[in-house]
Amino acid sequence: METTVELLKEHSLKVTPQRLKIIAMLEKHGHLTIDELYRLMLQEFPNVSLATIYKNINQMAETRLIQEVKIPGGKSVYEIVKEPHLHMVCDRCHKVEDIIIGTDKIIKEAETASGYQIQESFITLRGICPDCQKG
Amino acid sequence: METTVELLKEHSLKVTPQRLKIIAMLEKHGHLTIDELYRLMLQEFPNVSLATIYKNINQMAETRLIQEVKIPGGKSVYEIVKEPHLHMVCDRCHKVEDIIIGTDKIIKEAETASGYQIQESFITLRGICPDCQKG
DNA sequence: CTGACTGCAAACGTTTTGCACGGTA
DNA sequence: TACCGTGCAAAACGTTTGCAGTCAG
Numbered sequence: 001m002e003t004t005v006e007l008l009k010e011h012s013l014k015v016t017p018q019r020l021k022i023i024a025m026l027e028k029h030g031h032l033t034i035d036e037l038y039r040l041m042l043q044e045f046p047n048v049s050l051a052t053i054y055k056n057i058n059q060m061a062e063t064r065l066i067q068e069v070k071i072p073g074g075k076s077v078y079e080i081v082k083e084p085h086l087h088m089v090c091d092r093c094h095k096v097e098d099i100i101i102g103t104d105k106i107i108k109e110a111e112t113a114s115g116y117q118i119q120e121s122f123i124t125l126r127g128i129c130p131d132c133q134k135g
Numbered sequence: 136m137e138t139t140v141e142l143l144k145e146h147s148l149k150v151t152p153q154r155l156k157i158i159a160m161l162e163k164h165g166h167l168t169i170d171e172l173y174r175l176m177l178q179e180f181p182n183v184s185l186a187t188i189y190k191n192i193n194q195m196a197e198t199r200l201i202q203e204v205k206i207p208g209g210k211s212v213y214e215i216v217k218e219p220h221l222h223m224v225c226d227r228c229h230k231v232e233d234i235i236i237g238t239d240k241i242i243k244e245a246e247t248a249s250g251y252q253i254q255e256s257f258i259t260l261r262g263i264c265p266d267c268q269k270g
Numbered sequence: 271c272t273g274a275c276t277g278c279a280a281a282c283g284t285t286t287t288g289c290a291c292g293g294t295a
Numbered sequence: 296t297a298c299c300g301t302g303c304a305a306a307a308c309g310t311t312t313g314c315a316g317t318c319a320g
Contacts (some may be wrong), residue, residue, distance in 0.1 A: 014274060014319055034309085049277045054310060056275090070205035072257050088249050099249045106241050107260065114234045115265035116223050122207050124257045125242065130250035149294055149299060169284085184302045189285060191300090 011063035018048060022056055023080065026066065031077035031096040071096065072124060084121070090129035097129070146198035153183060157191055158215065161201060166212035166231040206231065207259060219256070225264035232264070 004023045008015050018041070025040050026032060032040070034053060041048045057078060060066040067081045071089055077096055085098040107118050139158045143150050153176070160175050161167060167175070169188060176183045192213060195201040202216045206224055212231055220233040242253050 016275060016319075018276075047277070050309095051278080051311075052276055058311090068207075070207060072203075072205060072255075086245060088245070088251050088253075090251070091254065097249065099245060101241070101244050101248050103241070106236070106238070106258075109236050110221060110223070110234060110260055111262075113236050114223050114232065114260075115268075116225070116260065116262040117268060118223075118260045118262035119226065120207075120261045122257075122259045122261070123241070125245055125251065125253045126255045126257070127246075127251040127253035133250075133252060151294075151300060153301075182302070185284090186286075186303080187301055193286090 007065060011060070011065040013059060013063065013065070018045060018052055019056055019060075021045070022053070022060075023065075026078060026080050030098070031069065031079050033075045033077050035075075037078070069096070069124070070122075072126060087124040088129070089124060089126050090132055091126060092128055092132035092135075095129060142200060146195070146200040148194060148198065148200070153180060153187055154191055154195075156180070157188070157195075158200075161213060161215050165233070166204065166214050168210045168212050170210075172213070204231070204259070205257075207261060222259040223264070224259060224261050225267055226261060227263060227267035227270075230264060 004020050004027075005015050007023065008019055013019060021041060021044055022037065025037060029036075029040075034057065037057075038048075038050055038053050041053060057066065061068055061078070064081055066078050069077050069079060069087055071077060071087075074089070074094065079098075083100065084103065085100045086103070088097045088099055089095075090097075103121050103123065107121055110116070111118050139155050139162075140150050142158065143154055148154060156176060156179055157172065160172060164171075164175075169185075169192065172192075173183075173185055173188050176188060192201065196203055196213070199216055201213050204212050204214060204222055206212060206222075209224070209229065214233075218235065219238065220235045221238070223232045223234055224230075225232075238256050238258065242256055245251070246253050
């Protein structure tokens with residue numbers, strides 16, 4: 001189990017309280033928009049600047065410590081980079097969840113059909129989450 | 136074969152020269168960013184306003200005549216709504232192409248794994264297109 | 271000690287809005 | 296004719312940049 005300090009060092013980023021908290025927030029919440037993250041950060045660092053959030057998010061995205069996820073019909077969210085996975089977005093409560101299922105078959109099929117050499121896949125599915133199906 | 140005039144009428148939009156041309160451009164090019172579309176429109180309507188482009192794109196997207204496609208690491212492109220399909224984005228020449236392959240299996244699998252009732256899928260694959268593999 | 275990071279303010283690019291005029295139905 | 300669409304200008308919005316002071320390594 002890797003510490004947040006190690007995670008930053010591996011990505012050649014200095015360890016600052018703001019960065020540690022950004023990562024802690026993303027680990028806790030999974031997916032956050034810029035302004036959700038900013039609001040949460042303000043609770044811990046009342047003087048934190050939105051510019052600091054942007055600079056850090058952009059740097060962490062460049063070093064691939066985190067990753068932007070573009071949400072159809074919504075704002076981008078950010079997440080810690082981990083194993084490849086799909087995203088589920090709930091139409092009702094708008095939460096974003098990861099699910100891990102194999103994508104090899106569809107990628108193989110797409111390579112055959114298109115002739116592309118595929119490097120990466122971005123799969124987002126929209127629907128109703130189990131919680132909202134009950135309510 | 137449906138005319139562009141019919142397409143607009145079905146979506147409760149008045150038929151104007153600007154709208155006809157926007158649709159013609161999207162039909163011709165497949166996928167366009169806002170500013171690509173604006174530049175192309177300027178060639179036909181030297182006084183066309185960027186605001187007109189935005190208003191029309193937004194209205195056509197609301198009526199689901201067209202659809203925004205969010206490109207990982209790039210600007211959104213717009214396309215005419217047609218049968219469901221995947222998007223391929225070339226890392227080298229940045230072109231966007233449609234491919235039509237079945238997505239039922241992966242959607243079924245995702246529904247089982249997540250418990251979501253899935254309504255729509257957004258699948259974009261990044262890689263090298265056949266043309267750029269040669270060059 | 272040096273370079274990197276932070277916060278603030280200003281700048282920037284993109285998208286939206288309000289309004290007067292013109293065109294569609 | 297009534298309403299919708301257009302073009303222009305201004306406003307709003309999200310994001311980036313420059314700078315001076317501070318902090319991590």
